[in-house]
Amino acid sequence: MAREAKKFSRPALVTHSDALPLDSALLLSMHGHMLRARCLEERLIAMYKQGHGYFWIGGPGEEAFNVPLGLLIKKGQGPAFDFLHFHYRQSATLLAMGEPTIGALRQMKNTATDPYSGGRNFAGHFSKREWNVAPVTSPIEVQYAMAPGTALAQKRLGGDAITIVTGGDAGTAEGDFASCLVWSSRPGQELPVLIVVTNNRWGISTPYGQVQGVQKISDRAVAFGIRAKTIDGNDPISSYLELKEAFEYVRTERKPYLVEANVSRLYGHSSASGANMTTAEADCLAQFEALLQRHGLLTAAKAKAMREEITEQLLAEARLVRDEPQPDPSTIFDHIYA
Amino acid sequence: MANMAQAIRMALHYAEENLGVTDIFGEDVGPPLGGVFTCTQGLKTTWNSPLDERGIIGMAMGLAMAGQRPVAEIQFCDYIYNTIDLLKLAGNTCWSSNGQWNLPLVVMTPVGSGIRGSLYHSHSFDATATHIPGWKIVMPSTPLDAYGLMLAACEEKNPVMFLKPKALLRIKGEELIPGEPGDDKQLSKAIDAPLGDRSAWKAQWPAVGKHVVRIGEAKTVRAGEHLTVVSYGRTLPLCAKAAATLAGEGISAEVIDLRTLWPYDWAAISASIKKTGKVLFVNEDTEVTNFGEHLLRRATEELFYELLAPPKLLAGKFLPGIGLADALEMASVPQQGDIETAMRALAAQAP
Numbered sequence: 001m002a003r004e005a006k007k008f009s010r011p012a013l014v015t016h017s018d019a020l021p022l023d024s025a026l027l028l029s030m031h032g033h034m035l036r037a038r039c040l041e042e043r044l045i046a047m048y049k050q051g052h053g054y055f056w057i058g059g060p061g062e063e064a065f066n067v068p069l070g071l072l073i074k075k076g077q078g079p080a081f082d083f084l085h086f087h088y089r090q091s092a093t094l095l096a097m098g099e100p101t102i103g104a105l106r107q108m109k110n111t112a113t114d115p116y117s118g119g120r121n122f123a124g125h126f127s128k129r130e131w132n133v134a135p136v137t138s139p140i141e142v143q144y145a146m147a148p149g150t151a152l153a154q155k156r157l158g159g160d161a162i163t164i165v166t167g168g169d170a171g172t173a174e175g176d177f178a179s180c181l182v183w184s185s186r187p188g189q190e191l192p193v194l195i196v197v198t199n200n201r202w203g204i205s206t207p208y209g210q211v212q213g214v215q216k217i218s219d220r221a222v223a224f225g226i227r228a229k230t231i232d233g234n235d236p237i238s239s240y241l242e243l244k245e246a247f248e249y250v251r252t253e254r255k256p257y258l259v260e261a262n263v264s265r266l267y268g269h270s271s272a273s274g275a276n277m278t279t280a281e282a283d284c285l286a287q288f289e290a291l292l293q294r295h296g297l298l299t300a301a302k303a304k305a306m307r308e309e310i311t312e313q314l315l316a317e318a319r320l321v322r323d324e325p326q327p328d329p330s331t332i333f334d335h336i337y338a
Numbered sequence: 339m340a341n342m343a344q345a346i347r348m349a350l351h352y353a354e355e356n357l358g359v360t361d362i363f364g365e366d367v368g369p370p371l372g373g374v375f376t377c378t379q380g381l382k383t384t385w386n387s388p389l390d391e392r393g394i395i396g397m398a399m400g401l402a403m404a405g406q407r408p409v410a411e412i413q414f415c416d417y418i419y420n421t422i423d424l425l426k427l428a429g430n431t432c433w434s435s436n437g438q439w440n441l442p443l444v445v446m447t448p449v450g451s452g453i454r455g456s457l458y459h460s461h462s463f464d465a466t467a468t469h470i471p472g473w474k475i476v477m478p479s480t481p482l483d484a485y486g487l488m489l490a491a492c493e494e495k496n497p498v499m500f501l502k503p504k505a506l507l508r509i510k511g512e513e514l515i516p517g518e519p520g521d522d523k524q525l526s527k528a529i530d531a532p533l534g535d536r537s538a539w540k541a542q543w544p545a546v547g548k549h550v551v552r553i554g555e556a557k558t559v560r561a562g563e564h565l566t567v568v569s570y571g572r573t574l575p576l577c578a579k580a581a582a583t584l585a586g587e588g589i590s591a592e593v594i595d596l597r598t599l600w601p602y603d604w605a606a607i608s609a610s611i612k613k614t615g616k617v618l619f620v621n622e623d624t625e626v627t628n629f630g631e632h633l634l635r636r637a638t639e640e641l642f643y644e645l646l647a648p649p650k651l652l653a654g655k656f657l658p659g660i661g662l663a664d665a666l667e668m669a670s671v672p673q674q675g676d677i678e679t680a681m682r683a684l685a686a687q688a689p
Contacts, residue, residue: 118436149400179393338440
């Protein structure tokens with residue numbers, strides 16, 4: 001540790017880090033969240049492969065985009081805070097918002113203690129009302145239909161809270177994506193929605209180019225007069241800056257904005273396709289670590305040590321979760337109604 | 339007396355003023371039309387939506403999540419089918435989140451035959467709606483019940499599907515809504531939008547009062563001894579009329595208006611069946627996997643030794659649609675004559 005500290009204090013390297021457009025504390029914080037999110041997904045996959053869960057789906061490969069997204073969210077309950085309609089690749093966003101990792105493990109193991117669904121729903125299907133995280137669902141498009149509703153309540157309330165909806169490129173073929181564009185851009189009644197599409201260019205096994213002719217999904221916003229951008233979602237710095245601009249626009253203008261983020265899908269669609277690491281796609285975490293190293297903000301040894309520490313912590317949490325009770329079958333009728 | 343459309347309108351007015359309803363919306367729900375059946379004329383929170391049923395249900399869900407209290411309309415239930423996975427989602431949101439979230443929203447939609455509506459203005463939705471857990475489903479057959487059920491729906495913490503029997507929307511009631519003026523012309527002048535330019539028109543609402551029909555409570559509309567008839571919506575008044583006709587033949591039929599399809603009033607149904615030993619369920623949705631089949635199954639399983647005859651279901655024919663011609667519609671869904679015939683046959687059965 002002493003050696004690390006000494007390295008960080010070298011003036012030449014500080015100069016290098018100044019060349020990056022974000023301050024080092026933020027960069028290192030983003031790296032920490034990205035690394036934790038990656039380790040979490042890898043732990044979830046390991047749990048699935050060891051038989052400690054029936055199904056895995058998640059977001060390894062999207063951390064560079066999802067972490068900045070989480071850092072920019074104004075979290076809290078009710079329409080005075082941001083409303084979040086996420087899809088199932090959003091663990092890095094939740095962690096960046098401050099969510100502990102153990103909840104995701106509990107959901108993977110479908111224990112009674114699962115804080116998101118009480119053992120009822122798949123991994124990655126977060127729900128957290130105290131932060132306005134709407135229940136994540138398996139249909140890949142329905143959240144786009146709901147987002148204008150929370151945004152209308154927020155516009156009515158005044159203030160700067162916005163609605164953020166995320167989904168993948170494949171889901172934009174569904175009508176609900178068009179619904180979101182239509183309902184958030186009614187003339188004179190525009191809604192404060194940040195519409196996000198993470199484009200990994202896959203729909204399970206089907207390549208994007210085989211089934212959709214739109215070159216850039218962000219172009220679809222043009223017809224609705226919605227401001228839009230396609231960004232490099234594998235670059236956390238660019239993602240942070242672009243998202244910051246988009247957030248500010250939606251918060252102040254009270255109008256929609258569409259961000260299409262090109263991202264990687266590093267472990268396939270889900271456990272149904274094996275959940276094995278691919279080297280054919282860019283790894284945003286490895287790229288970011290290399291960048292931080294070039295700028296003297298991180299060393300390979302430090303990154304390795306961090307990864308080992310997080311992995312160890314997740315392993316301990318997984319052991320804990322392993323012994324927690326499954327939901328009691330008598331509870332199946334609980335919460336059909338409020 | 340108010341008709342059902344006026345009763346729904348007055349209920350929504352009451353709900354806007356007293357129950358926190360924030361949005362009454364859907365296709366042509368706002369001015370100038372105020373709904374294709376006039377159910378939303380003159381209300382202060384109405385607005386016109388894009389022609390997008392999935393967008394309407396999604397909007398209602400989002401509003402409900404963010405603390406608003408929406409009443410959304412699907413213009414005809416014939417057009418609700420493309421929203422079914424959103425309806426499922428609204429129904430499972432509380433359950434899937436282990437009780438974290440609830441969605442206080444109402445979806446209302448006209449259902450059933452009776453206006454010569456052909457294939458896409460005659461559908462029923464009760465069989466499908468009762469396949470979607472997590473919703474409460476109501477269907478009035480009188481203006482006063484429509485008023486009371488709408489107030490109950492707007493007080494609910496959970497999604498409520500309010501099925502409007504379109505054949506009954508223009509039928510006047512026999513009971514006054516609390517605060518309703520007794521003079522129909524006076525009521526119409528006060529709350530029916532005028533023909534022509536309506537831009538300066540405002541409803542003059544009567545001081546309607548609170549009258550809640552609790553969800554889950556059936557109503558015995560006619561007491562009887564020989565058989566029980568359970569129905570709701572359009573076919574309910576036909577059952578009541580049939581019972582009146584059969585009374586002249588010495589057949590005493592008890593008629594129950596279910597009013598809530600889910601959660602339904604099994605106590606009322608079973609008490610009546612125990613009394614009469616015979617039951618006929620009547621509705622107009624297609625008869626295969628019909629909601630009445632569920633009631634029939636339960637009656638058979640739980641009341642087998644109380645029964646004096648096999649329980650019966652009279653429902654719509656299992657057809658792809660209802661044909662436009664009068665003769666086709668009449669032959670497709672139960673009419674008063676069909677109900678009388680079924681009741682007579684059941685009454686004549688002896689163990």
